[in-house]
Amino acid sequence: DAGVIQSPRHEVTEMGQEVTLRCKPISGHNSLFWYRQTMMRGLELLIYFNNNVPIDDSGMPEDRFSAKMPNASFSTLKIQPSEPRDSAVYFCASSSAGAGIYNEQFFGPGTRLTVL
Amino acid sequence: GENVEQHPSTLSVQEGDSAVIKCTYSDSASNYFPWYKQELGKGPQLIIDIRSNVGEKKDQRIAVTLNKTAKHFSLHITETQPEDSAVYFCAASIDGTASKLTFGTGTRLQVTL
Numbered sequence: 001d002a003g004v005i006q007s008p009r010h011e012v013t014e015m016g017q018e019v020t021l022r023c024k025p026i027s028g029h030n031s032l033f034w035y036r037q038t039m040m041r042g043l044e045l046l047i048y049f050n051n052n053v054p055i056d057d058s059g060m061p062e063d064r065f066s067a068k069m070p071n072a073s074f075s076t077l078k079i080q081p082s083e084p085r086d087s088a089v090y091f092c093a094s095s096s097a098g099a100g101i102y103n104e105q106f107f108g109p110g111t112r113l114t115v116l
Numbered sequence: 117g118e119n120v121e122q123h124p125s126t127l128s129v130q131e132g133d134s135a136v137i138k139c140t141y142s143d144s145a146s147n148y149f150p151w152y153k154q155e156l157g158k159g160p161q162l163i164i165d166i167r168s169n170v171g172e173k174k175d176q177r178i179a180v181t182l183n184k185t186a187k188h189f190s191l192h193i194t195e196t197q198p199e200d201s202a203v204y205f206c207a208a209s210i211d212g213t214a215s216k217l218t219f220g221t222g223t224r225l226q227v228t229l
Contacts, residue, residue, distance in 0.1 A: 004159070031215060043160070043205060043219040056216060091159050097215060104150075105217070107159030 004108035006092050012114045018080040021111045024073055025094030033093040033105060034067055034077050043091075049075065050097055082115045089113070118143040120208050122220030129196050130228055137223045139206035140188040146208040149182060149189045150217070154203045163204075164191070196227045 005024040013019055025032050033048040047057040049069045057067070064083070069075040079086055089110045095103040119142040129135050141149075147168040152160035166173045166180045166189065173180050177196075182189040193200055203224050207217040 033215075042221045045216060045218075048215055050215070093159070095215075103215075104162045104165075107152075107161065109157070110159055 004092055004094055004106055006090075006108040006111050008111060009109065010112045010114075012116065013082055014116050015083055016081045017115075018078065019082045019086075019113060019115075021077040021090050021092075021113070023075045023077070023092030023108060025075070025092070026106055027073070029094035029096045029106075030072070031095045031097040031103070031105075032069060032075050033095075034075070035091040035093065035107075037089045037091060037110070038087075046077070079113075082113075084115045087113055087115050118146060118208055118210060118218040120206060120218050120220040122206050122223060124223060125221065126224045126226070128226045128228060131196060131198060133196055135191075135193045135196055135200070135225055135227075137191045137204055137206070137225070138188060139190070139208075139220050140186075141208040141218075142187070143208070143210055144184075144187060145210045146187075148209040149180070150207050150209075151180060151191050152205045152207065152219075154205065154222075156202075160205055193225075196225075198227050198229065201225055201227045 007022045031050050034046040037043045046059045047067045052069045067077045089112050091110045093105040093107045095105045097103050122139045150165035153163045154160040164178050166182050177194045179192040203222045205222050206220040209217050
């Protein structure tokens, strides 16, 4: 298995531009997570989906952030408009969730976003 | 919500020595505690986990202990090797499927020759 795939690996954009990060979870996994990692705040859960449905988006910082999962094999995280404070590494992770089972989350390699 | 504190932030040990990383959590309802290892340029990877009904778990050179009364858990790495050098994160979860993880701030472990 190729693991969780994220694209692009690096993104440099200017303030005010729209940014779209993409994720392909591991085949067969039914839960997908978006995290943001910064030096100041560490690793934060932004949103997670179960069976393509958003379950908890309480970590999404502002309305400028939105996430979608149109099907089981693809998800996007969009920032519009982007700001310099959005600069971070964004990770996507997936797992095969089941009731009462502690399920390992498999992380992708991340997208390093720089907003100038 | 849950708050997880992790110490130390950096740790340097000589090859062959042991390393201990400690975490405390705030929510007594937390019931699942994974540890992740993150190598440079990569995403975190699960190395060991423990559930609240277990006090200790060991996997070769790695062990995790949990003290529910004190609300703290620790990672122990014995006979450290250079390839153990990485950033280690503890996490806690209160939901039944470990979907919502709260991470500690990380410990950068450096194993020197």
